[in-house]
Amino acid sequence: MTLAVRHSTAAAAAADARATELVNTMAALPLGHPDRPRLRGQAIEAWMPMAKRLTRRYANRGESFDDLLQTAAIGLIKAVDGFDATRGVDFVGYAIPTILGEIKRYFRDKAWTLRIPRRLQELRLAIAAAQADLSHDLQQAPTVADVAGRLGVSEEEVLEAMEAGHAYRAVSLSAPLGDGEDSAISDTLAAEEAGYARAELNVALPPALASLDNRERRIVVQYFYGNQTQACIAEQLGISQMHVSRLLSRALKNLRGQLSEAG
Structure with missing residues (x-):
């Protein structure tokens, strides 16, 4: 450096x-x-x-x-x-x-309507192809981790591209369910607000992060939210990049466990 x-x-x-x-x-x-x-x-x-x-x-x-x-x-x-x-x-x-x-x-x-960046459009197509190949190879529906491993990208990037796909085309809630149908799409919507799940996650995430030690929490925040590389984090903490990678993997495993229990 x-x-x-x-x-x-x-x-x-x-x-x-x-x-x-x-x-x-x-x-x-x-x-x-x-x-x-x-x-x-x-x-x-x-x-x-x-x-x-x-x-x-x-x-x-x-x-x-x-x-x-x-x-x-x-x-x-x-x-x-x-x-x-x-x-x-x-x-x-x-x-x-x-x-x-x-x-x-x-x-x-x-x-x-959101303008989907080209990289997400291309990744979305790659994800669809990878899912088809993995379904054939694994004889079951692939997980996000499986797809990320096949494409050589992070799980966060896979989820971002999959979420972006929902903004690909806007459909009016007043549109009929099908030809000759009297019911509209809005008639099929559940009463539960989709934001409830997001609110629950916002409540569950801080305690989950608090379960990590200070160093693990700092690594997670700087890597995923601060857009810092593992090498940069390692330099700041005075440890090796491999050690940062191990700590990050352990922290993510603990977070998944905490959020799973909270759900």
């Missing part, structure tokens, strides 16, 4: 430490404390780079980047105001789902 990269990594780590200190200090103060508004403003400003990084994931999908960034900032403000350090989850682990949830709600409420 070059000296410039090392310097950049150290600077980023120092900035994150300072931002964490600000939000923890603010959260520890009572609501009426005179220093709280000042610390709140500084904490929001310190964490805005993270909000920008998360916003870039949703760029080029037909919505203005500035509008998306403003939405992410709203999510960040909600995270800063709602953070409780006594729950055992660090701020990043709490803030990232809050910000991403706000962005996804923006698309749900404001965007009629």
Whole structure:
């Protein structure tokens, strides 16, 4: 790793430490404390780079980047105001789902049809072919892990492409079920709101993350939400990349177990 990269990594780590200190200090103060508004403003400003990084994931999908960034900032403000350090989850682990949830709600409420990135379109086609091949080879329906292994991508990328497929074509809820049918698609919809499952996951995820030790939790958050490579994380923690990989695998196994029990 070059000296410039090392310097950049150290600077980023120092900035994150300072931002964490600000939000923890603010959260520890009572609501009426005179220093709280000042610390709140500084904490929001310190964490805005993270909000920008998360916003870039949703760029080029037909919505203005500035509008998306403003939405992410709203999510960040909600995270800063709602953070409780006594729950055992660090701020990043709490803030990232809050910000991403706000962005996804923006698309749900404001965007009629998402423009699917080409890489997801191509991956979606590859997934369909891999599923067909694996079904023949395994003589059973392949899992997400099976498909990810066959294509050499992460399970998260497979799930993202599969989810993107649902936005491929919009159909009116008033459309008839079939030729000559009097019933519309809306008549078949269950009364249960689809957001309930997402809300339950948002409740279950923080305790699941809290079950990990500090190092495992940091690795999970930086890898999946901070878009950092295993090599970069290893450099920050002072351990080997292989060790990071082992810790990440163990943490994901524990998280799956926690979420399975919660469900």
